[in-house]
Amino acid sequence: xxxxxxxxxxxxxxxxxxxxxxxxxxxxxxxxxxxxxxxxxxxxxxxxxxxxxxxxxxxxxxxxxxxxxxxxxxxxxxxxxxxxxxxxxxxxxxxxxxxxxxxxxxxxxxxxxxxxxxxxxxxxxxxxxxxxxxxxxxxxxxxxxxxxxxxxxxxxxxxxxxxxxxxxxxxxxxxxxxxxxxxxxxxxxxxxxxxxxxxxxxxxxxxxxxxxxxxxxxxxxxxxxxxxxxxxxxxxxxxxxxxxxxxxxxxxxxxxxxxxxxxxxxxxxxxxxxxxxxxxxxxxxxxxxxxxxxxxxxxxxxxxxxxxxxxxxxxxxxxxxxxxxxxxxxxxxxxxxxxxxxxxxxxxxxxxxxxxxxxxxxxxxxxxxxxxxxxxxxxxxxxxxxxxxxxxxxxxxxxxxxxxxxxxxxxxxxxxxxxxxxxxxxxxxxxxxxxxxxxxxxxxxxxxxxxxxxxx
Amino acid sequence: xxxxxxxxxxxxxxxxxxxxxxxxxxxxxxxxxxxxxxxxxxxxxxxxxxxxxxxxxxxxxxxxxxxxxxxxxxxxxxxxxxxxxxxxxxxxxxxxxxxxxxxxxxxxxxxxxxxxxxxxxxxxxxxxxxxxxxxxxxxxxxxxxxxxxxxxxxxxxxxxxxxxxxxxxxxxxxxxxxxxxxxxxxxxxxxxxxxxxxxxxxxxxxxxxxxxxxxxxxxxxxxxxxxxxxxxxxxxxxxxxxxxxxxxxxxxxxxxxxxxxxxxxxxxxxxxxxxxxxxxxxxxxxxxxxxxxxxxxxxxxxxxxxxxxxxxxxxxxxxxxxxxxxxxxxxxxxxxxxxxxxxxxxxxxxxxxxxxxxxxxxxxxxxxxxxxxxxxxxxxxxxxxxxxxxxxxxxxxxxxxxxxxxxxxxxxx
Numbered sequence: 001x002x003x004x005x006x007x008x009x010x011x012x013x014x015x016x017x018x019x020x021x022x023x024x025x026x027x028x029x030x031x032x033x034x035x036x037x038x039x040x041x042x043x044x045x046x047x048x049x050x051x052x053x054x055x056x057x058x059x060x061x062x063x064x065x066x067x068x069x070x071x072x073x074x075x076x077x078x079x080x081x082x083x084x085x086x087x088x089x090x091x092x093x094x095x096x097x098x099x100x101x102x103x104x105x106x107x108x109x110x111x112x113x114x115x116x117x118x119x120x121x122x123x124x125x126x127x128x129x130x131x132x133x134x135x136x137x138x139x140x141x142x143x144x145x146x147x148x149x150x151x152x153x154x155x156x157x158x159x160x161x162x163x164x165x166x167x168x169x170x171x172x173x174x175x176x177x178x179x180x181x182x183x184x185x186x187x188x189x190x191x192x193x194x195x196x197x198x199x200x201x202x203x204x205x206x207x208x209x210x211x212x213x214x215x216x217x218x219x220x221x222x223x224x225x226x227x228x229x230x231x232x233x234x235x236x237x238x239x240x241x242x243x244x245x246x247x248x249x250x251x252x253x254x255x256x257x258x259x260x261x262x263x264x265x266x267x268x269x270x271x272x273x274x275x276x277x278x279x280x281x282x283x284x285x286x287x288x289x290x291x292x293x294x295x296x297x298x299x300x301x302x303x304x305x306x307x308x309x310x311x312x313x314x315x316x317x318x319x320x321x322x323x324x325x326x327x328x329x330x331x332x333x334x335x336x337x338x339x340x341x342x343x344x345x346x347x348x349x350x351x352x353x354x355x356x357x358x359x360x361x362x363x364x365x366x367x368x369x370x371x372x373x374x375x376x377x378x379x380x381x382x383x384x385x386x387x388x389x390x391x392x393x394x395x396x397x398x399x400x401x402x403x404x405x406x407x408x409x410x411x412x413x414x415x416x417x418x419x420x421x422x423x424x425x426x427x428x429x430x431x432x433x434x435x436x437x438x439x440x441x442x443x444x445x446x447x448x449x450x451x452x453x454x455x456x
Numbered sequence: 457x458x459x460x461x462x463x464x465x466x467x468x469x470x471x472x473x474x475x476x477x478x479x480x481x482x483x484x485x486x487x488x489x490x491x492x493x494x495x496x497x498x499x500x501x502x503x504x505x506x507x508x509x510x511x512x513x514x515x516x517x518x519x520x521x522x523x524x525x526x527x528x529x530x531x532x533x534x535x536x537x538x539x540x541x542x543x544x545x546x547x548x549x550x551x552x553x554x555x556x557x558x559x560x561x562x563x564x565x566x567x568x569x570x571x572x573x574x575x576x577x578x579x580x581x582x583x584x585x586x587x588x589x590x591x592x593x594x595x596x597x598x599x600x601x602x603x604x605x606x607x608x609x610x611x612x613x614x615x616x617x618x619x620x621x622x623x624x625x626x627x628x629x630x631x632x633x634x635x636x637x638x639x640x641x642x643x644x645x646x647x648x649x650x651x652x653x654x655x656x657x658x659x660x661x662x663x664x665x666x667x668x669x670x671x672x673x674x675x676x677x678x679x680x681x682x683x684x685x686x687x688x689x690x691x692x693x694x695x696x697x698x699x700x701x702x703x704x705x706x707x708x709x710x711x712x713x714x715x716x717x718x719x720x721x722x723x724x725x726x727x728x729x730x731x732x733x734x735x736x737x738x739x740x741x742x743x744x745x746x747x748x749x750x751x752x753x754x755x756x757x758x759x760x761x762x763x764x765x766x767x768x769x770x771x772x773x774x775x776x777x778x779x780x781x782x783x784x785x786x787x788x789x790x791x792x793x794x795x796x797x798x799x800x801x802x803x804x805x806x807x808x809x810x811x812x813x814x815x816x817x818x819x820x821x822x823x824x825x826x827x828x829x830x831x832x833x834x835x836x837x838x839x840x841x842x843x844x845x846x847x848x849x850x851x852x853x854x855x856x857x858x859x860x861x862x863x864x865x866x867x868x869x
Contacts, residue, residue: 020508021516023493025487025502032471032496042486069488070473088486108486112477133477324531331467 004059008039008083011051015042015089026084029069029076030131031418035445037064037078042089046166049085053170053201056083056447063168064449067108067139070131072335073416075143075196086203087138093117094204101209102161102178107138107202111145114207124212126153129412130323138202138429144194146412148245148276151370153210155412157193165192168443169180178206191438196414197449199442213278215290216244218312221295222269222360223300226250226365227352229271230346232295233369236275237342239294241287247274247319248368250349252356253366256325260319266302266403273369274319276312322366328360332382334391335375338402339411342372352376359394361387373411399425415453423453457535457542457717465539466503468532469496475526475536480797481519482765484815490519492526492536499543517543519808521801522675523711523764542859544677559637612707618647622654623664632698636662637689637711637735639669641836642857649857652747653703656741656859660701665692669707674714675803686715690731692723701854703738703859705835706802709765711735739772739834742779742862754781759789759828761819761842763835764797776858780832783862789826796822800841816845824851831855844866 001009009017017023017040027036039419041301043049056063062082069076078084087108087194095104096118103125105116109126112133118125128147129135135145141163146155162176176182176189192200223229226248233246249272258265277287288305295303306312326333340348349365356363367375399409403426415423423432436454440446457465471493476482482488498516502508517540524867527538588633618638626635642649654660670685689711693700702708712735760776767815780788799805801814818841821833831842834857842855 019512019516020506021498021512022487022489022500024506025489028471028497030470030472068473069471069477069493070476086488088488091486110477131473134473194806324533325534327468333470 004055004061004305005039007055008041008052011048011055012041012043018041023084026069026086027065027077029071029074031072031074031077031094031416031419033074033077035077035079037084038081038085040084042086043203044089046164047202049166049203050170050172052085053166053447057168057170058443060445060447062447062450065138065142065202067136067142068110068131069135070135071139071143071339071416072413073143073410073418074415075414075449075452076139077417079417082447087136090203091136096121096123096209098123101211103209104206105137105205105207107136107141107205109137111135111137111140114305118209119212122212124210125207126210127156127159127160136209137205141193141202141205142195143414144184144199144372144412146368146371148247148368148370150368150373150412151246152242152244152278156357157190159208159209160189160193160205162206162431163189163192163200163202165200165202167200167446168448173200176206180208180423193369194414196416198439198452199448201448205330208384213244213280214418215281215284215307216276216278216312217284217305217307218315219275219288219291220263220302220304220306220315220318221273221275221276221291221300222266223271223273224268224299224301226252226271226349227346228253228298229273230349231371232273232298232300233342233345235297236291236294237370239290241277241290241294243277243278243287243291243370244276245274245368246454248272248366248369248374249274249319249322250360250365253322254328256364257318257321260321260325262321263315267302272318274315279428291335305421326364326377326379329364329420330400332380334378334380334395336378336395336398336409337367337373337375337411337413338398338407338409339371339373340402340405340407345369345372346376348405348407349374349399352398355394355397358441359390359433361390361394363394368411372407396422396425417452420453420455425456457538458721461535461720462499462539462542463503463532464498469493469530469534471497472531473698474529474531478525478529480521480523480799480815481656481811484634484799484811485519489516492520492530492534492540495520495540495543496534496536499539502543502546512680513543513547513847515807517547520806521768521797521799523797523801524713525764525767525797535717537714540606540676541679543638544675545679546677548677551724554640568665573838610617612626616647618643618650619662619664619666619681620649622650622662624661626665626692626695628695630661632699633696634658634660634698634759635696635700636660636808637666637669637693637700637702637707637835638662639702639707640667641840641848642704646836646839646857649703649836649860652857652859653701653738655861657701658737660814661696663682663692663695669704669710671714672802673709674710674718676858682714683718686718686728687724690715693731693734694727698734699736700734700849701738701741702737703834703857704837705737705763705765706837708735708737709768713768737766737769737772737834738778739769742776742858752863753830755786755787756784756829757789757827758784758830758832759791759823759826760794760858761798761831761833761838762795763833763838776834779862789823791826793822793826798838798841800837802837805837805841812841813848816841817849820845820849820851820853823853828853830861832861833857834858 026040028034062080065085066076090106092106093349126149128149129145140156144156165173251270362375362379378391380391475492479491524537658695667688670682673681697743799812805812846853
């Protein structure tokens with residue numbers, strides 16, 4: 001046993017593993033990129049994380065925090081080995097405060113569990129990435145996770161009030177306030193949310209809650225084409241109504257599910273908007289009327305409204321059927337999350353379709369059109385180097401297009417290692433330099449999740 | 457599962473993590489390696505040629521219930537159960553089956569009769585294991601139907617198996633009479649379940665020559681025995697053409713889901729598919745419309761334990777609830793915990809006894825806390841394990857098969 005191994009065992013006892021099987025199990029995330037760490041540890045409190053950093057600093061070994069490994073950026077892949085810190089055991093909801101409308105949690109809490117817990121008390125925590133049943137709050141904070149409800153309710157950064165952090169020096173740092181307002185000093189909490197686990201390790205969070213909307217209704221509106229559906233989005237917003245979600249299911253996605261669709265796809269429907277509106281019941285009825293009025297200027301093919309949970313679920317089934325059906329197109333999915341000003345969405349979608357036609361590479365699009373965030377899925381056979389190369393060219397072109405219309409190359413997945421080569425397309429050299437200086441300030445030894453975000 | 461299928465399955469797995477949300481072991485142990493995705497990654501790495509230290513792999517893959525929840529939840533339909541069984545088989549081939557499992561299999565998948573003898577007479581293997589059971593450990597039964605480890609409780613063996621008493625030698629020409637697949641545990645250990653089961657199946661024939669479904673062998677990676685059990689059952693039951701009712705959810709899963717996979721691409725594929733298409737859960741014979749229930753087990757509160765292997769049959773599950781609500785009204789205690797795994801997992805119970813016991817005892821404690829008198833379920837593994845867990849934890853919770861409480865004929869009120 002090396003002295004390093006002994007020191008780590010001294011801190012974590014049984015709660016660490018050096019076995020190859022265990023290390024392989026913590027070597028990847030949802031991008032399927034892999035790097036095998038030297039060890040995995042399972043802290044139960046912040047003190048243990050602090051002690052780990054003191055050891056890691058002396059030995060100059062990387063420390064990589066990990067929630068559920070459901071990220072889409074490779075952010076938790078230990079590219080230069082070291083210690084993976086899994087927060088699976090720090091999964092307690094410490095407090096749900098009905099008067100101050102906050103929840104205090106440990107980072108390993110599964111998002112869906114927090115949502116069930118607060119909803120049982122009539123409260124609401126809106127961020128809803130599709131991984132909600134298994135992703136963790138710590139990962140959500142690191143990546144600033146979003147989801148369909150972002151259009152109305154914003155994303156994780158809008159709900160993080162305060163954080164307990166461990167600095168790479170091993171010291172503790174509390175940031176933020178537990179009040180709605182608070183402007184004393186710099187807003188370090190906002191800096192840390194979305195920093196992809198490269199500045200601090202979060203060991204606790206105070207999250208803002210809302211009252212749970214009492215009533216929700218779902219509309220499924222069929223359009224002839226993707227572009228008309230995108231215009232529908234803009235018409236709805238022009239009517240000054242803010243649905244909880246406006247999901248776009250574009251023509252490529254409709255084709256994927258047409259054959260085995262759980263929902264009847266009417267003749268002539270080439271694209272759909274799936275819309276949730278929420279609030280008090282009378283308010284929801286008014287919103288549904290508004291949405292219907294908004295789309296009457298367009299040639300709508302079909303329109304369904306459901307309000308009971310089963311009925312709503314039957315409409316959402318169409319959206320949920322897309323991901324599994326993608327495999328029929330090609331085995332490898334390059335899932336991107338560009339976000340553009342929503343007024344520019346119709347032209348961006350048109351150009352993406354042209355790119356697909358020009359290159360012969362299927363691109364399936366669906367996602368959160370309300371906030372201009374579309375999941376562009378480039379479908380290839382990852383075993384075919386020619387297709388991989390072509391896909392990279394397509395990707396670069398889509399990113400260039402996105403930036404040219406004032407959008408961002410990642411709305412919710414983060415950079416990690418996946419988008420490292422592309423950040424220069426969006427960020428200026430000066431922006432990158434300032435960010436790197438911040439990184440050095442927090443982590444002078446470059447031991448916390450190194451080689452992420454910035455090209456080396 | 458051949459190599460091409462393995463590679464295809466590995467490729468299909470997106471590593472999204474959805475399987476984490478449904479895995480009873482991830483919830484229990486809070487580790488990626490307990491769940492499907494971590495195991496898939498290890499298989500991928502093995503495929504790519506990385507060598508693992510000897511011994512590490514077998515305990516790694518043993519740590520799985522093979523409950524199949526990950527398969528049901530997987531958006532990409534990755535056949536995780538087949539993958540992990542194959543991995544166990546591969547490791548068994550390399551390293552030999554661990555001793556405990558080998559003995560277990562010799563007893564359970566040898567032709568039916570041989571197991572009866574092994575079980576009843578208490579052969580050398582049986583005796584060796586019996587000796588390890590501390591005599592002071594609560595209720596002490598005497599049958600090596602499941603291998604002991606620590607203070608294991610073993611049910612008393614009835615004098616004769618169900619098939620010994622009621623089995624019928626199946627000749628060709630039984631046409632479309634309904635048939636009964638008993639499963640070994642019900643046949644040898646709890647024949648009273650089958651006595652009750654046949655009350656619901658008018659004219660059903662239990663073929664005497666049937667053997668174990670093969671799940672224990674499959675789960676232990678002993679493909680040869682799994683195949684031979686499957687071949688035998690398919691051939692016996694092909695003498696008739698009627699529906700085959702199965703009272704045990706794990707057998708049901710094996711006959712319906714695993715058999716077609718075992719023979720995919722082989723000359724028996726069609727036969728296996730035809731056989732599987734005839735397999736029905738016994739619950740289908742307990743159709744709610746046949747009963748109008750009042751006064752069943754007056755005053756008793758019941759709960760339904762949803763066996764993992766019933767997951768593939770959501771309609772059956774909702775049918776059971778409808779039936780139990782009709783029979784028990786507000787004496788049916790319902791909750792999300794109905795779906796909590798009992799932790800048995802067949803070979804898992806042998807290799808990871810401590811975890812397995814903890815999960816079972818927690819389930820029983822929950823039932824007791826909610827004032828449940830009887831847990832109803834339909835899997836022989838769950839029944840066996842929950843009974844043992846109840847006995848160990850000392851809570852007065854009974855565990856019965858659904859067919860034992862549901863009245864077999866219309867009760868006119």
